[in-house]
Amino acid sequence: MPVRRSRLNLLNLFLWVFGGSILALAAFGALLTIQQGRLSGDQWQTLIIAGIALGSVYALIALGYTLVYGILFMINFAHGEVFMWGAFTAYFAATALSDAGMMASNPILAFLLVLATAMLVSMLVAVMLERIAYRPLRGAPRLVPLITAIGASLVLQYTARGFYGSGVRAYPDFTLFDGSIELGPVEMTVKQFVVIASAITIMVLLYLFINNTRTGRAMRAVSEDKDVAAMMGINVDRIIVTTFAIGGLLAGAAGILYTLLFNQVHFFMGFLPGIKAFTAAVLGGIGNVIGAALGGLALGILESLGPNLLLTGYGIPAPNQLKDVIAFSVLVLVLIFRPAGFLGRKDNV
Amino acid sequence: MDPLMRRAIITGLLGGAAVIHLGLIGMIDAFQSRDTIADVLTLGALLPILIALLIGWRSGGPMRAPHIIPTGRRAVTLGALGGGTTGLVITALALFTTTVDVRWILSNASPSLAEELWYGQGAALGSVLVIVVSATAGAAGAALHVIPGTIARALTVGGITAILVALMEPFVVAVLRNIGLRILEDLFYAQGGLTLIGFLLVFAITAAGTYAWAIRGRETRQRVAAMPPDRRRTGKLVVYFVLAAFLLLLPQIVGSRLSEVVGTVGLYILLGLGLNIVVGFAGLLDLGYVAFFAVGAYTTAVLTSAASPAFAPELPFFGALPFVIVAAMLIGLMVGTPVLRLRGDYLAIVTLGFGEIARILFLSAWAQPLVGGAQGILSVPPPIPFGRDPQSIYYPILFFCILAAVAAKSLASSRVGRAWNAMREDESVAEATGINTVTYKLLAFGLGAAFGCISGALFATKIGTVFPVSFDLLVSINALALIILGGMGNIAGVIVGALVLVGLPELLREFSEFRLLIYGVVLVAMMLLRPEGLLPSRSRRAELHEREDTEEQYAETTGEETGRPVVSS
Numbered sequence: 001m002p003v004r005r006s007r008l009n010l011l012n013l014f015l016w017v018f019g020g021s022i023l024a025l026a027a028f029g030a031l032l033t034i035q036q037g038r039l040s041g042d043q044w045q046t047l048i049i050a051g052i053a054l055g056s057v058y059a060l061i062a063l064g065y066t067l068v069y070g071i072l073f074m075i076n077f078a079h080g081e082v083f084m085w086g087a088f089t090a091y092f093a094a095t096a097l098s099d100a101g102m103m104a105s106n107p108i109l110a111f112l113l114v115l116a117t118a119m120l121v122s123m124l125v126a127v128m129l130e131r132i133a134y135r136p137l138r139g140a141p142r143l144v145p146l147i148t149a150i151g152a153s154l155v156l157q158y159t160a161r162g163f164y165g166s167g168v169r170a171y172p173d174f175t176l177f178d179g180s181i182e183l184g185p186v187e188m189t190v191k192q193f194v195v196i197a198s199a200i201t202i203m204v205l206l207y208l209f210i211n212n213t214r215t216g217r218a219m220r221a222v223s224e225d226k227d228v229a230a231m232m233g234i235n236v237d238r239i240i241v242t243t244f245a246i247g248g249l250l251a252g253a254a255g256i257l258y259t260l261l262f263n264q265v266h267f268f269m270g271f272l273p274g275i276k277a278f279t280a281a282v283l284g285g286i287g288n289v290i291g292a293a294l295g296g297l298a299l300g301i302l303e304s305l306g307p308n309l310l311l312t313g314y315g316i317p318a319p320n321q322l323k324d325v326i327a328f329s330v331l332v333l334v335l336i337f338r339p340a341g342f343l344g345r346k347d348n349v
Numbered sequence: 350m351d352p353l354m355r356r357a358i359i360t361g362l363l364g365g366a367a368v369i370h371l372g373l374i375g376m377i378d379a380f381q382s383r384d385t386i387a388d389v390l391t392l393g394a395l396l397p398i399l400i401a402l403l404i405g406w407r408s409g410g411p412m413r414a415p416h417i418i419p420t421g422r423r424a425v426t427l428g429a430l431g432g433g434t435t436g437l438v439i440t441a442l443a444l445f446t447t448t449v450d451v452r453w454i455l456s457n458a459s460p461s462l463a464e465e466l467w468y469g470q471g472a473a474l475g476s477v478l479v480i481v482v483s484a485t486a487g488a489a490g491a492a493l494h495v496i497p498g499t500i501a502r503a504l505t506v507g508g509i510t511a512i513l514v515a516l517m518e519p520f521v522v523a524v525l526r527n528i529g530l531r532i533l534e535d536l537f538y539a540q541g542g543l544t545l546i547g548f549l550l551v552f553a554i555t556a557a558g559t560y561a562w563a564i565r566g567r568e569t570r571q572r573v574a575a576m577p578p579d580r581r582r583t584g585k586l587v588v589y590f591v592l593a594a595f596l597l598l599l600p601q602i603v604g605s606r607l608s609e610v611v612g613t614v615g616l617y618i619l620l621g622l623g624l625n626i627v628v629g630f631a632g633l634l635d636l637g638y639v640a641f642f643a644v645g646a647y648t649t650a651v652l653t654s655a656a657s658p659a660f661a662p663e664l665p666f667f668g669a670l671p672f673v674i675v676a677a678m679l680i681g682l683m684v685g686t687p688v689l690r691l692r693g694d695y696l697a698i699v700t701l702g703f704g705e706i707a708r709i710l711f712l713s714a715w716a717q718p719l720v721g722g723a724q725g726i727l728s729v730p731p732p733i734p735f736g737r738d739p740q741s742i743y744y745p746i747l748f749f750c751i752l753a754a755v756a757a758k759s760l761a762s763s764r765v766g767r768a769w770n771a772m773r774e775d776e777s778v779a780e781a782t783g784i785n786t787v788t789y790k791l792l793a794f795g796l797g798a799a800f801g802c803i804s805g806a807l808f809a810t811k812i813g814t815v816f817p818v819s820f821d822l823l824v825s826i827n828a829l830a831l832i833i834l835g836g837m838g839n840i841a842g843v844i845v846g847a848l849v850l851v852g853l854p855e856l857l858r859e860f861s862e863f864r865l866l867i868y869g870v871v872l873v874a875m876m877l878l879r880p881e882g883l884l885p886s887r888s889r890r891a892e893l894h895e896r897e898d899t900e901e902q903y904a905e906t907t908g909e910e911t912g913r914p915v916v917s918s
Contacts (some may be wrong), residue, residue: 011787016688075694092454133873142693143634147833150636151872155824159867165456185753271822275705277697319616321713333387334688335699 029310031330051191055300061277062292064247070223080274081156086122086255093117100174107176118341119252126248146213160265194205279331285341357408357431364404365438373455384542401432401483402490406849409491432487436480507556515543600740608739615746621843623800629838632773632795634697637704643820645805650726650815666732681798725816830868836882
């Protein structure tokens, strides 16, 4: 049908012009900023390191989105809240350990304990979420689980608010992680180093788990084809729960790492990181594990560099106010130009 | 173990978990200050009892696998077991909060919560009382399965109505005072709730009414149906006339404070009607709907306010309105175009992103010269011929609500509405039948945007100022929750949804703190239990009736039976 095709082409043309002009504006802005030389090389480096640290947290959350999406083809909209519950748990565990004096006497064990509790609670929340809100709706029209997810997200947020109060709570200090270290020419704070190192360790463990264990193989099989996997004797329900549990564990870890970077917890803190991690997952190609990790890093760096690099050149006041706009614009642009993401399968979108 | 007993205990434990949740988020404590029956029962005390009742109802009901239907005394015993289990969990919670102090984590796990759970009777007597009351409530819940269905329904309706009437105390009292019926107020209401006599009266009247309707209702309906058409038309006219008179006099009846609430409900009805076009008719889940609301409010403020930082000539409200609508529709197209090819869930998140972008931009220092940044825009004038007091601002809101409802209704049954319908059900099939999905999607976004921006414009003139904080995600969530509660794609549903989800929390201070939690529960529960909403769209039934009607008319005029068409089209 030639008529139809020409209409679609017109639409495509419009989208490409729209997206292309945004990209051109961004590139021109970067050029202007670099020409004006407002920030020194060291400052750029600091921003990039901060971006990598933030990005590795996004990557951990994004993995949860991607794993669930790979198996159920649904966006677990409440995943950001799972992350928030991890952060709150970490806060209480850290406060308890700090009061007991363990933070001073045995800081590494204390950190690992806090990490473990946060991961465990987030895992429980994720599994409960699957059981109550998603499992009864398997096979329902697409919008139905999405709406439940939004509802579940509100319930989790406001339960946390009711339980723990609506104020912002400051995190106790891991004195162990004060100061900064130098890795060759690069200088970063110890906290950033811990965040990046922990995130990389966890992601490597996840990769090994998915590729080398029986359960991991079952997960891959279910994500290829649920029905065939079931015929091969895989308990699909169990694999789905396992996937949510792993996503929860990763989100819990992300929770404590994020609070290490920003030092505070709040009941609404899951919303923005959740959306941005979703953006990261889409950027890397949703359903793709390595893509999510790389997408997280890319988005973290972009968010950290973006406002200064792309906007100051135009003389826009207080560009950091607009950093969330950059993240959302990335989402829109990716969906226009490469809806399958950079490493994703075409049929997913 | 006997599967029925196992189920009763598990259900009871779930009920206990629900009470623990309500207790720890502080809801029981907050509702303690609102009486259901004055000096007898607070809402906070009623909540666990209602949960036990529900648990008993579930425990005593039929079981699916293995298929067993408990009857008579056994069902009641099972209900008591379920309710009793819930009571045990409640006792455990109360004991826990009095012995262990975890208030540094859970701010509501305090001994005062235990006192409330124990009805203020202390640990020993209170524990026994809680278990006995919960078991009794559970037994009563299960008994609803045992007694005849019509009676059970009458009792349920009576109970729910009585509780609702008690909850509506501030509303009803204000109305009664306003229309000078203090006698009724003294009879029914005490400070904060119904009097015991009032409660029993309301319960008895509604229960009896429901019972009578169940026995005689069919007959009445048939009599109405048997009336000659011109009399039926007169009847309809009378109903419409009464409705119109009621709507026109509403602000005078309910008084100034409640008019404020009614106005807010009206704004959300407008929002709901607009979002309903996008989500309910066209099936595009838009989570950034607040963007249009914001654009409407800001454009109005910039164009009409003398205090707006940009654009000097101050237009009158109705002069500015066309520009506002055009601006919003353009934004609607701008949001709509990039997401045209996205599937449902992606579309939701991208539109969410657009909503956030809008809010951040309105807040930013960059856009401050145009829209005032965090300081917002002050002194937006009211729509010209009216003042700003809630009783006058009601009329423009009412006007636009009626306009929007009529527009939405005619859209739904038009060619466009049917195209949306087809697109919502199956996009590929719709496209194959020659529906230009691109055009219709953009049309849905554009029209939805127009409705949303009118609501925003009225919002700006209603409160007279525009601040970026008014336009966060929660407006979108609010609008979504109300169309889902009422029933997607249905206009009456939007109105009911707005009354329940916006009106109630505005009236009841205690509720407003838990408003979003309740929205969340509503969204999840509706999707799990009744995805079509409280008032599902009647279009399908109406279509069927239309055919019956034409057949009847044909039979009347020609005096012969219609033959069914051999080939249906």
